[in-house]
Amino acid sequence: MTSVDTTSADAEGVAVIFRRVLESADVAADSDFFLLGGDSLIATRVLSAVARTYGVELSFEDFVLAPTPAGLAELIASAG
Template sequence: MSPEHIVQIFRRVLKTTEVDEHSDFFELGGDSLLATRVLSAVARDFGIELVYDDLVENPTATELFDLVAVVAP
């Protein structure tokens, strides 16, 4: 797994290809409802439960991946 996996999740959820590893999910139009979709996809794909604040504090694919890498089993 890599930050690119999170980029793909962001692209699916936001329905845009204008996402790279350093794009801010919320600056691209993400909101709390879309954030729940991201968190559900992360839970499914990485086997880890994150909360909304985790995405708020780590809004780029790179930051979120780094968090997942630290707490994933």
């Protein structure tokens, strides 16, 4: 696996992932994934995309505790 600069993880980058998996353009940094219609199966797609994009493996529990692009970006940055 190649090394990825996790400092480049920002809320907008994670929001792009949310938009893609939710097929919705209406995602802001503070948008709650579950309130946007996401579920646990779709969340696994987000976690996979985060791992591919940023090289960081987050758990489903991490996702539930920080279900916004901004929250996940903070977790990604702190993992790096």
